[in-house]
Amino acid sequence: MSDSRIDFLVQPGGALVGRLRVPGDKSISHRSVMLGALAEGRTAAEGLLEGEDVLRTVNAFRAMGVRVDGPRAGHVEIEGVGLHGLKAPAAPLDMGNSGTAMRLMAGILAGQAFDSELVGDPSLSKRPMKRVAEPLNRMGAEIRTEEGGRPPLRISGGRALSAIRYALPVPSAQVKSALLLAGLYAKGETAVTEPAPTRDHTERMLRGFGYAVEVSGSTVRLSGGGRLKACRIDVPADISSAAFFLVGASIAPGADIVLEHVGMNPTRVGVLTILGLMGADIGIENARESGGEPVADLRVRASRLRGIRIPPEQVPLAIDEFPALLVAAACAEGETVLSGAEELRVKESDRIAATAAGLRALGIDARETPDGMIVRGGGAFRSGTVESLGDHRIAMAFAMAGLRSQGPITIRDCKNVDTSFPGFVELARRAGLGITIRGGR
Ligand SMILES: O=C(O)C1=C[C@@H](OP(=O)(O)O)[C@@H](O)[C@H](O)C1
Numbered sequence: 001m002s003d004s005r006i007d008f009l010v011q012p013g014g015a016l017v018g019r020l021r022v023p024g025d026k027s028i029s030h031r032s033v034m035l036g037a038l039a040e041g042r043t044a045a046e047g048l049l050e051g052e053d054v055l056r057t058v059n060a061f062r063a064m065g066v067r068v069d070g071p072r073a074g075h076v077e078i079e080g081v082g083l084h085g086l087k088a089p090a091a092p093l094d095m096g097n098s099g100t101a102m103r104l105m106a107g108i109l110a111g112q113a114f115d116s117e118l119v120g121d122p123s124l125s126k127r128p129m130k131r132v133a134e135p136l137n138r139m140g141a142e143i144r145t146e147e148g149g150r151p152p153l154r155i156s157g158g159r160a161l162s163a164i165r166y167a168l169p170v171p172s173a174q175v176k177s178a179l180l181l182a183g184l185y186a187k188g189e190t191a192v193t194e195p196a197p198t199r200d201h202t203e204r205m206l207r208g209f210g211y212a213v214e215v216s217g218s219t220v221r222l223s224g225g226g227r228l229k230a231c232r233i234d235v236p237a238d239i240s241s242a243a244f245f246l247v248g249a250s251i252a253p254g255a256d257i258v259l260e261h262v263g264m265n266p267t268r269v270g271v272l273t274i275l276g277l278m279g280a281d282i283g284i285e286n287a288r289e290s291g292g293e294p295v296a297d298l299r300v301r302a303s304r305l306r307g308i309r310i311p312p313e314q315v316p317l318a319i320d321e322f323p324a325l326l327v328a329a330a331c332a333e334g335e336t337v338l339s340g341a342e343e344l345r346v347k348e349s350d351r352i353a354a355t356a357a358g359l360r361a362l363g364i365d366a367r368e369t370p371d372g373m374i375v376r377g378g379g380a381f382r383s384g385t386v387e388s389l390g391d392h393r394i395a396m397a398f399a400m401a402g403l404r405s406q407g408p409i410t411i412r413d414c415k416n417v418d419t420s421f422p423g424f425v426e427l428a429r430r431a432g433l434g435i436t437i438r439g440g441r
């Protein structure tokens, strides 16, 4: 987590070939550590993501007295302290770049007997937190934000929480999860209704830890006062990390890769649906169930993509994949229209603005709209420099553009790739991308 900047330099051409496994799912990894810490007994997980975001979650629990062995080579063991066994941290808990860590931790900390504070890096410090603070305060928590609902979050302990029924104003698995986690500490039944399906890893994993969770239609319910029992977890490869290779192999002439053990949770496969509509050639092999989550190997071969109107209902199911999908759109014949995706403006960067600017820097006709983008594709990228704005997904998406570029591409400020995908450069290079790291500015 050094301050030195790095850039990526990507040479034009190449193809992606071979078999590879991308690192563990970030959403599932955060939740494994959180529920493992709050459970009774020793939880063991395999395939955990050792990205900086997840390490922030690990360190936060260590600072609250939880023993965590590892992670090493994806293996971690957590000595759970039970729902009421956390200790007051001596200093603010630093969630780094991670929105998931900050919002889910807010739900957990709202139910503790001690005061706490959640802080983040400059990117996280700009992101909206009222979306969790407001409903948690309605449950009886006392969470104060900075001006404009931004971090830090100052959480007063010792409040008795009562369950609420809450309709999420925006589709957000992070807000849903924060409320469910606070609901473990609340008197009565917490009910969260979503306007559209979002990732359901919290619901699945709570059940894996022996906690009763009821799902009917778009509403999730649980009652406070139960216990979590330690379990074993197998974390699948992250489909959001696989997405870069799904796009890269689709746009690179001659590409043929297999991505192994990819998480195929139905609330996460929007990227496959959207690429499928664009004409991508993705085969699903060896579909199986592993530790409560569906997984499969994905075989991807180069294909001619066509522009589409992205169905708005797919947006929450592919929410982190749009930087990569829009790079694919730039290589597709005709126009691609993304709408209903205003949430992209409040991620690690404004991903609509950052992706449109990056595409234009590489000679592509990309027009921003308030809630999406219109991209005219079909040609190749030209040589240029893309500002990632410190956003890991912007950096990795534009690295793949090199596969269809007429000249080298420089991508600036890429060190945050380590938040979600440590080893990206090595893995991409081994698969055939001409990518190197430059000590930046
Ligand atoms: O719950 C999660 O693990 C996540 C939910 C999504 O955020 P929102 O809930 O803000 O949409 C996603 O963008 C993020 O990368 C991970």
Ligand SMILES: C=C(OP(=O)(O)O)C(=O)O
Binding pocket: 053, 097, 098, 099, 100, 101, 320, 347, 348, 393, 420
């Ligand atoms: C939005 C993301 O993560 P987070 O909200 O956890 O920072 C992401 O990984 O793309």
